[in-house]
Amino acid sequence: MASARLGATARVVKSGSRLLPTKAALTLTPSAVARVTQLLKQQPSVAAVKIGVKQRGCNGLTYTLEYATERGKFDEEVVQNGARVFIDAKAQLTLLGTEMDYVQSKLSSDSLKMTKTELKKRLVKKASKMPNAPLTFNALPAVSKTVDGKKLEFSCQWATHLSDETFDWVFRLFSTNMRELYHKSQWGYDEPSKKAELLATTARFIIVYVEEESGKKPIAFCHYRFDMDHGYATLYCYEIQVVPECQAKGIGSILMSILDTIGRKAGMDKLMATVFAYNEKSLGFFHKIGFTTDETCPTEEEGLDYLLLSKSCVDSKPNQ
Numbered sequence: 001m002a003s004a005r006l007g008a009t010a011r012v013v014k015s016g017s018r019l020l021p022t023k024a025a026l027t028l029t030p031s032a033v034a035r036v037t038q039l040l041k042q043q044p045s046v047a048a049v050k051i052g053v054k055q056r057g058c059n060g061l062t063y064t065l066e067y068a069t070e071r072g073k074f075d076e077e078v079v080q081n082g083a084r085v086f087i088d089a090k091a092q093l094t095l096l097g098t099e100m101d102y103v104q105s106k107l108s109s110d111s112l113k114m115t116k117t118e119l120k121k122r123l124v125k126k127a128s129k130m131p132n133a134p135l136t137f138n139a140l141p142a143v144s145k146t147v148d149g150k151k152l153e154f155s156c157q158w159a160t161h162l163s164d165e166t167f168d169w170v171f172r173l174f175s176t177n178m179r180e181l182y183h184k185s186q187w188g189y190d191e192p193s194k195k196a197e198l199l200a201t202t203a204r205f206i207i208v209y210v211e212e213e214s215g216k217k218p219i220a221f222c223h224y225r226f227d228m229d230h231g232y233a234t235l236y237c238y239e240i241q242v243v244p245e246c247q248a249k250g251i252g253s254i255l256m257s258i259l260d261t262i263g264r265k266a267g268m269d270k271l272m273a274t275v276f277a278y279n280e281k282s283l284g285f286f287h288k289i290g291f292t293t294d295e296t297c298p299t300e301e302e303g304l305d306y307l308l309l310s311k312s313c314v315d316s317k318p319n320q
């Protein structure tokens with residue numbers, strides 16, 4: 001499938017009470033039909049608009065929208081008044097019985113913006129290929145930091161280079177801090193898919209250690225990625241975890257300020273993070289360090305249990 005990101009947002013409206021009696025997996029509102037038809041007319045080589053899902057760190061899933069030139073083997077096809085939509089196999093369960101709406105937003109782009117998007121994609125690719133972005137961008141704290149009198153050390157690695165021992169520690173900490181929150185969520189606690197997410201080839205890690213007499217001990221990590229999100233070059237904080245005994249001692253803030261520097265120096269538009277709507281501690285933390293609700297955050301009516309937060313990497317464009 002050849003695909004390109006659409007310069008528009010589609011809103012998937014969960015409607016549990018509106019499960020359709022027919023076989024249609026998804027219905028389109030009149031404005032979504034009009035928009036999909038218009039987009040397909042503009043792109044004669046494209047067969048349909050395809051909806052997929054993407055895992056996004058400290059939450060569940062977000063929806064993606066792309067142009068598709070052909071129907072994938074396991075895609076579900078929905079045609080409504082000539083508007084053709086493919087639904088990726090992985091998205092079918094979560095989309096069953098939902099309604100797709102089209103919302104005009106700042107993201108609906110004109111053709112000029114496409115050129116800009118290409119440049120941004122290049123920046124994202126370049127940053128993602130860096131063997132050690134925090135070091136290259138001189139983003140690690142210049143003055144040595146301490147917690148409880150112990151010096152902090154930072155190790156920056158690609159997920160693909162993590163030792164088994166480090167990965168086991170990463171996963172154990174994630175599970176200690178987050179398992180209960182995931183169990184409460186719409187998506188549940190799914191260890192294999194979380195492990196796959198943490199080990200993705202695009203996943204980058206900053207691990208914080210403290211020096212102890214017996215050697216150095218890991219106490220926090222952050223998993224981040226460079227990605228395009230709705231046309232924005234984004235540094236996405238997929239995960240930030242501090243061991244319980246070291247929380248509220250400034251370590252999370254240090255990690256986020258490293259990401260902030262990387263984001264600015266790499267030319268990203270914004271930093272993003274997803275947080276369970278009921279993870280009040282984490283929401284308090286992100287708000288305290290300047291994150292606000294992102295424009296692509298699902299609305300309350302959509303009934304999703306996570307929030308998309310962001311912080312601008314460009315001073316003149318707050319929260320974009």
Ligand SMILES: CC(C)(COP(=O)(O)OP(=O)(O)OC[C@H]1O[C@@H](n2cnc3c(N)ncnc32)[C@H](O)[C@@H]1OP(=O)(O)O)[C@@H](O)C(=O)NCCC(=O)NCCS
Nearest residue numbers: 058177241242247248249250251252253281282284285288
């Ligand atoms: C959320 C987390 C990463 C924050 O890291 P941290 O090292 O504990 O946070 P910091 O000490 O840097 O706190 C920074 C600021 O956030 C504020 N903050 C922290 N928790 C808060 C809360 N519950 N409500 C309001 N503000 C809060 C702190 O007051 C602090 O500001 P201050 O220095 O002026 O007091 C960490 O607590 C953690 O790992 N929590 C469990 C896992 C989790 O929820 N991760 C996030 C998943 S998205």
